[in-house]
Amino acid sequence: MSLNAAKPTFDGQPTAYRRRRRGRIDRLGFFGAFLRNGRSLTGLVIFVVFLLVALLAPLIAPDNPTATIFPMSLPPGGAHLLGTTNTGQDIFSQFLFGARTTMTVGFGAGILATLLGLLIGIAAGYRGGWVDSILTFLMNLFLVLPGLALLIVIESYVKNSTPYMNGLIIGLTGWAWGARVFRAQTMSLAHRDFVAAAKMSGKTSLQIMFTEIAPNMMSIIAANVIYATLGAILAESGLAFLGFENVSSISWGTMLYWASQNGALLTGAWWWFVPPGVGIGLVGLSLVLMNFAIDGITNPRLNARRRRRRRVHQQATRA
């Protein structure tokens, strides 16, 4: 598959070449391996494109996204790249500005959730004892409570929430998975020699948690930011689609809300509800691809085992 085209295969290459490539990966470290993986590079490219769209939306958007001055329900083409809504708004401009809202909220909530998870996870894993018991209960509780239902109930009391408010709520409720991963990692790091050395040198627990332990799980933190951002984007667009976001804000979710409210499905106006979904899907795909690659890099066992097994299998079939 084309996604794998750029993926290096070391088997069968000259030794010198292999060593040179290996050396470069080692020098660039984690980020180098990330860039040399075809999947993650594809993901990164898609992501950067949407990031630029989000940043430059006011410059590249042809029209005001809220102006209702154009002919109604135009199909794509001509002056309106993606057509118009049934109130005469330019869908392409809405799409560009929607990217801005969705990306900001998704990333903001993803980072907030990761920071909270880091704080809670490290504290639970490092302190142990009753602190750990209480925090672990909280993690498990937030993991089993159905997220969207909880968000909807909160929305019912927060009237006319803005996208940013929604992002805040999503971030504050979505930290549990990360916390669990960070807790497990902290527990395995807490008894290493370098932590013991830091303790001897008189560092406080707080210093150890954030200058010794946290930097040693950078790749998990990166993976968690990606995972949490994906979750936040899906949650935010879901809430907006259900109408639990200020409906005059421009985001991909509210676009879908209006499309479905105004019967885009029943009038066959596919150009109204397809672009926002494709946008969410592409951003989501880029995050998934990057996450998939980080998984493979941080867990090399998967790759090594795979090669070994394949040889065994080939021998078996030959025999």
Place this chain on the structure above:
Amino acid sequence: MRFLLRRLGFFFLSLWAAITINFILPRLMPGNPAEIMFAKFQGQLSPAAIDAMKKAFGLTDKPIVVQYFEYLRGLLSGHWGLSYANFPTPVIEIIRHSLPWTIGLVGISTVLAVSIGTFAGIYIAWKRQGILDNTLPILTMAVQALPYFWVALLLLFIFGFKLNWFPMNHGYSADLTSGLNWPFIASALYHGFLPGVTILLGSLSGWLVGMRNNMINTLGEDYVVFAEAKGVSTGRLMFTYAARNAILPQLTSFAIAIGNVVSGSILTEQVFSYPGIGNQLTNAVLLEDYPLIQAAFLIIAVSVLVANFIVDMLYSRLDPRVRTGGLAHES
């Protein structure tokens, strides 16, 4: 026994937490939104009903602790209040009519997703680096990155509107009476097909990728290599030796999976106007029907907790190490 007690303890603690969230949230918000509702219903309701509602939403002058215990007592004795939007239907009545739809929809599509995902995961792990192994995980993960409700909209548009193969909304034909007769069940299955496919597509990836990775780990174990060298048949090696052990960690991811599926079901039900509990919750929020919101959230939470509890018990049956505490270090 200790394991059972611990799981029961967690079950009741989280149940208590869900109930308490319901109690605290309306009291936490500035300007209790329920007050607006009372203004709307003044004169329409009997003073006793108004009084009951005030109790439920903290508009009494009693200390908060007393309010809390009155609230708990009301819940336990089945006084869940009356729906504002469908006055005076008790919310319990509404829940009773919508819950079976959601459990059926989520239940059937989850069972299908688990079986298809697990079998496909076993197969692609066996045929490692084959075409399927290089495409299926990425493909299903891409589908999972799409919002549930958008997949639902797309399916609805293509198969409901354009091709007209499936009905576009509701759980069954309006001219049938609900009951255990064949025309009704057939109609329910027919109406539930697209929502079910939506949920199936959205939840397949986790099972597939999880099973694949577990299989790869077990296939590398020495006992599998030894069995292969000994000449154990392929099918036996695949299922009895490797898959049987690889399937266990799948159960632990169930807790997260079921939460996602329930969230997805809320969105899917809204798109298809499916008569389930998620649809009731969404509409209740839009109509500001607070008793129904609280009841729907509680029931959704309880269903998820019960499902998790059952899976926990199942897991401890299948893996005795859990009960004896040998796996305590595994988070």
